[in-house]
Amino acid sequence: MTKPNLPLTEAPESVCILRFSALGDVTHMTPVVRTLQREWPKTRITWIVGLPEYALVGDIADVNFRIFDKSAGLRGYVELWRQLHGQRFDVLLHNQFAMRANIASLGIRTGGAHAAEGVAENSHHLDRGAAGVRAGG
Numbered sequence: 001m002t003k004p005n006l007p008l009t010e011a012p013e014s015v016c017i018l019r020f021s022a023l024g025d026v027t028h029m030t031p032v033v034r035t036l037q038r039e040w041p042k043t044r045i046t047w048i049v050g051l052p053e054y055a056l057v058g059d060i061a062d063v064n065f066r067i068f069d070k071s072a073g074l075r076g077y078v079e080l081w082r083q084l085h086g087q088r089f090d091v092l093l094h095n096q097f098a099m100r101a102n103i104a105s106l107g108i109r110t111g112g113a114h115a116a117e118g119v120a121e122n123s124h125h126l127d128r129g130a131a132g133v134r135a136g137g
Contacts, residue, residue: 011040012090016108017047019095020068026053029095033060046089048080048104068104081107 015036019029026049036045046064049057054067066083069076088109094101 008091011043012111013042014044014046014087014089015040015091015093016087016089016110017045017093017095018101018105018108019093020048020050020053020101020104021070021096023053023056025096026050027056030057030060032093032095033063037062046084046087048108070100077104077107080104084108 017029017033019026029047033045033047036043044064045062046066047057047060048066048068050070051067054065058065066080068080072079084107088111090111092105092108092110094105
């Protein structure tokens, strides 16, 4: 796998979405997921979500959900990383700018493209999510 550059000129084989809380913010990622599925139908999508958030979005077809237990402390990170062991993603949509998400991202192996790059940290979450779609072309 070569390191993809942004913007992407062709569909990646795999995308990992890192957005596991809060309930409303996670549901706002649904249009982004639907757009990725429509534009890149062969791309494998993995979405890291919290357990309460999974109850809201977990029925989206053709998305491989990984549940992060925020209440488990260090054990939650270890379990998440165990779930992701051996997987590598072409693109990471890191749409949660919090220390907990940054720590979780340490266990996500990517080809190097981070679609949130260049998006202001204080920008609205819908703008950050849309930036990932724009980065895809």
